[in-house]
Amino acid sequence: xxxxxxxxxxxxxxxxxxxxxxxxxxxxxxxxxxxxxxxxxxxxxxxxxxxxxxxxxxxxxxxxxxxxxxxxxxxxxxxxxxxxxxxxxxxxxxxxxxxxxxxxxxxxxxxxxxxxxxxxxxxxxxxxxxxxxxxxxxxxxxxxxxxxxxxxxxxxxxxxxxxxxxxxxxxxxxxxxxxxxxxxxxxxxxxxxxxxxxxxxxxxxxxxxxxxxxxxxxxxxxxxxxxxxxxxxxxxxxxxxxxxxxxxxxxxxxxxxxxxxxxxxxxxxxxxxxxxxxxxxxxxxxxxxxxxxxxxxxxxxxxxx
Amino acid sequence: xxxxxxxxxxxxxxxxxxxxxxxxxxxxxxxxxxxxxxxxxxxxxxxxxxxxxxxxxxxxxxxxxxxxxxxxxxxxxxxxxxxxxxxxxxxxxxxxxxxxxxxxxxxxxxxxxxxxxxxxxxxxxxxxxxxxxxxxxxxxxxxxxxxxxxxxxxxxxxxxxxxxxxxxxxxxxxxxxxxxxxxxxxxxxxxxxxxxxxxxxxxxxxxxxxxxxxxxxxxxxxxxxxxxxxxxxxxxxxxxxxxxxxxxxxxxxxxxxxxxxxxxxxxxxxxxxxxxxxxxxxxxxxxxxxxxxxxxxxxxxxxxx
Numbered sequence: 232x233x234x235x236x237x238x239x240x241x242x243x244x245x246x247x248x249x250x251x252x253x254x255x256x257x258x259x260x261x262x263x264x265x266x267x268x269x270x271x272x273x274x275x276x277x278x279x280x281x282x283x284x285x286x287x288x289x290x291x292x293x294x295x296x297x298x299x300x301x302x303x304x305x306x307x308x309x310x311x312x313x314x315x316x317x318x319x320x321x322x323x324x325x326x327x328x329x330x331x332x333x334x335x336x337x338x339x340x341x342x343x344x345x346x347x348x349x350x351x352x353x354x355x356x357x358x359x360x361x362x363x364x365x366x367x368x369x370x371x372x373x374x375x376x377x378x379x380x381x382x383x384x385x386x387x388x389x390x391x392x393x394x395x396x397x398x399x400x401x402x403x404x405x406x407x408x409x410x411x412x413x414x415x416x417x418x419x420x421x422x423x424x425x426x427x428x429x430x431x432x433x434x435x436x437x438x439x440x441x442x443x444x445x446x447x448x449x450x451x452x453x454x455x456x457x458x459x460x461x462x463x464x465x466x467x468x469x470x471x472x473x474x475x476x477x478x479x480x481x482x483x484x485x486x487x488x489x490x491x492x493x494x495x496x497x498x499x500x501x502x503x504x505x506x507x508x509x510x511x512x513x514x515x516x517x518x519x520x521x522x523x524x525x526x527x528x529x530x531x532x533x534x535x536x
Numbered sequence: 537x538x539x540x541x542x543x544x545x546x547x548x549x550x551x552x553x554x555x556x557x558x559x560x561x562x563x564x565x566x567x568x569x570x571x572x573x574x575x576x577x578x579x580x581x582x583x584x585x586x587x588x589x590x591x592x593x594x595x596x597x598x599x600x601x602x603x604x605x606x607x608x609x610x611x612x613x614x615x616x617x618x619x620x621x622x623x624x625x626x627x628x629x630x631x632x633x634x635x636x637x638x639x640x641x642x643x644x645x646x647x648x649x650x651x652x653x654x655x656x657x658x659x660x661x662x663x664x665x666x667x668x669x670x671x672x673x674x675x676x677x678x679x680x681x682x683x684x685x686x687x688x689x690x691x692x693x694x695x696x697x698x699x700x701x702x703x704x705x706x707x708x709x710x711x712x713x714x715x716x717x718x719x720x721x722x723x724x725x726x727x728x729x730x731x732x733x734x735x736x737x738x739x740x741x742x743x744x745x746x747x748x749x750x751x752x753x754x755x756x757x758x759x760x761x762x763x764x765x766x767x768x769x770x771x772x773x774x775x776x777x778x779x780x781x782x783x784x785x786x787x788x789x790x791x792x793x794x795x796x797x798x799x800x801x802x803x804x805x806x807x808x809x810x811x812x813x814x815x816x817x818x819x820x821x822x823x824x825x826x827x828x829x830x831x832x833x834x835x836x837x838x839x840x841x
Contacts, residue, residue, distance in 0.1 A: 246614040249583045271610040272577050278554045295642040297613045301606075305576040308602045309551040326642045333638060337600040337631045339681050376644050 232388065232434040233261035233364060235535040237460065239527045240276040241268075242501040244444075244466045244480075245298050251529050252276055253298035254443060254502060256462070257287075258383060260365055266290040266306075267381060267441050273302035274309050280530065285315050289360060291367070292323030293443060294353075294378035300327065304334050311342045318345040322359050322369070324377055325350040353377035356454065361386075370454045372445035374479045380442040382454060388433035396429040437535050440495070443502050446476060447485040452493045460535045461495040462527065464502035468516055483513045487520035501527030537693065537739045538566035538669060540840040542765065544832045545581040546573075547806040549749075549771045549785075550603050556834055557581055558603035559748055559807060561767070562592075563688060565670055571595040571611075572686060572746050578607035579614050585835065590620050594665060596672070597628030598748060599658075599683035605632065609639050616647045623650040627664050627674070629682055630655040658682035661759065666691075675759045677750035680784045685747040687759060693738035701734040742840050745800070748807050751781060752790040757798045765840045766800040767832065769807035773821055788818045792825035806832030 236259045241252030253270025257277070264287045266273075277284045284306065292300050300323070310319065321327070328348045335342065349359060353371045360367040364386055369379035389411035396402075402416060410416060416424040440455035443464040455461050466480035475482045481489075483500060490498035498521050500513060507513060510526050517524040525533065541564045546557030558575025562582070569592045571578075582589045589611065597605050605628070615624065626632070633653045640647065654664060658676045665672040669691055674684035694716035701707075707721060715721055721729040745760035748769040760766050771785035780787045786794075788805060795803035803826050805818060812818060815831050822829040830838065 245617050247580050247583075247610075249580065252580075271607065272580060275552050275554065275557075275577060278552075295639075297610055297639065297643060301610045301613075301639075302576065305552075305602055305606045308606075312550050324642070326638070330635075330638055330642060333631070333635055334600075334602065334606075337629070337635060337681075338602060376642075 232536075233385070235260050235385070235437050235439070237439060237462075237499075237533045237535060238280065238282070239501065239529055239531045239533075240273055240280075241270045242503060242527045242529055243270075243298070244464070244502040244504055246505055247272060247298075248505050251503070251505075253301070254293075255302065256441065256527075257282060258439060260383065260385070263288065263365070265367070265383065268293055268299040268443070269301075269303040269306060270298050271301040271305075274306045276529070277306075285310060285313065285317070287319070288317065289320045289367070290322070291359070291369075291381050292321065292327060292351075293372075293380065293441070294374060294376055295324050295326060295330075296376065296444065299443075303327075304331055307331065307335075307342070307346065308338075308340065311340065311344065315344040318347055320347045320349060320360070322349045322351050324353075351379055353379050370451065372442060372451065373448035374444050374446065378444060380440065380445070380451060380454070382438060382440050382458075384438040385436035387436050390426065390430035391433055392430055396424070400424065400429070402429070439535050442489075444480060446479040447481050447489070449489070449492070452489060455489075455493045455495060458493065458495040460497050460499060460533065461490050461493065462499045462501060463489055465500040465513060465517070466502055466504050468507075468513055483516040484520055487517040487524060490521040490524070496523065498524040499527050499533060500524060537841075538690070540565050540690070540742050540744070542744060542767075542804075542838045542840060543585065543587070544806065544834055544836045544838075545578055545585075546575045547808060547832045547834050548575075548603070549769070549807040549809055551810055552577060552603075553810050556808070556810075558606070559598075560607065561746065561832075562587060563744060565688065565690070568593065568670070570672070570688065573598055573604040573748070574606075574608040574611055575603050576606040576610075579611045581834070582611075590615060590618065590622070592624070593622065594625045594672070595627070596664070596674075596686050597626065597632060597656075598677075598685065598746070599679060599681055600629050600632060600635075601681065601749065604748075608632075609636055612636065612647070612651065613643075613645065616645065616649065620649040623652055625652045625654060625665070627654045627656050629658075656684055658684050675756065677747060677756065678753035678784060679749050679751065683749060685745065685750070685756060685759070687743060687745050687763075689743040690741035692741050695731065695735035695738055697735050701729070705729065705734070707734070744840050747794075749785060751784040752786050752794070754794070754797070757794060760794075760798045760800060763798065763800040765802050765804060765838065766795050766798065767804045767806060768794055770805040770818060770822070771807055771809050773812075773818055788821040789825055792822040792829060795826040795829070801828065803829040804832050804838060805829060
């Protein structure tokens, strides 16, 4: 099973505060680092946490409100100034490319590494990236401007071979990949060994769903269903539901309701309005609906398991 | 005499580090706050220093390298989200307006306060702003892209009246403004009192010259001549002079030479390469040429007097 962890780099909404950066999260899966949103100050947050940001290969931007991307151009520039050579893939709304290009041109900067921009769209779900281990897809959220959530889903792990049976039956090496995928084993004497007798189950694949920013939106429930960890924004508490609705944001109670209806394993809330100094009341409101809720706070790390 | 102070919000060059923001300075003159450059993280630096940033009415951007303006769009957005109504004046290279507009449009933001953009040019000196107390002008620097320095010069203070003479001669109130400006006083009996006998000298006007970024450039000497405080970039030390020249930056020794040749009162150095953890050697190098040198460090405050 590959290590799968989430680091919160920013948990504030709209404006940074003295102790909370705007939205940015680092998702680490195996050797890979994915950055999700990149509010102002993200590069310094990465430095302070001693995360070598040149290792990030893929950056996903949910939408073009400043608190989700104003730190991107600075990070891209620093990667350049610090001698990056590996490609960087950025996934985000099409206009983001223009915004980056205009700023690079203004400084007469030609990046010394390849920047590959992949435009996203908010009309329906879409697979953005996949490799042998993970699939990253986007899905529409309900916000004032086109916005996507992101779903990071591990691919099923292959079954693991029972070493005792491997030795006892003297199974040829070339058959091992087939057995891992579920084939039965037929011995030279014709005896058939069902796959279950020679392999054991692997851990079930884990998934992380990132939902920020959005009004209460039940369309996302089938998409994030059963997620190992669901991050859902909670800009306000229930007593400001009119404010939340008006601004296409969610309350803590609404976030927890989505988590419950989607049957996720754990819920993480964040994107707090600057009005909330103490987050305990938000946590209480969420846990009343969905007990397995945690608070995203700058610098906190969550294992996805 | 109006209070005149400079607060360093960022002293790093190129990339922010864990403990140094990129360039930003807050100049306070009387009741006015001027922001000079606005690297990423400036709004948080202002918050952490408990500076009410809505009081800033004028922002001056020297050039479009990211470490001098990537924090501007976030500051503008936060001013909007926090309910600003007063106009904001931004002075900078023409393309800056496009960069700001594109980002505001992408987020469907119509600012709720007037933003007045004043394009600068780097072909020659230019007065950007003046009121009864101060004049702000720009002047060209020698950098890889069009760049200006900024000179903040107090207007001459009026002479102060001697209260004893005012009472003794029973000088009519309506003449006071003329005497402050230097007129002699003619009494009803025809006696002429020279201005020097009824007024005393006021403090001499102070000035602050901001020079970042630039290669060694003697053309600025007549412009910054006699400044009360000169800020001059020093990206490198003398042992990396080739590196500095190549990148259109200055060494510490060069900054101090400009200060000496311009006969300024004090020199402030900053815009340090991230390679320098300990700044003492930069200070020593500068002081060997110009003893009255100080180090700009994030959070430090200098009185201009």
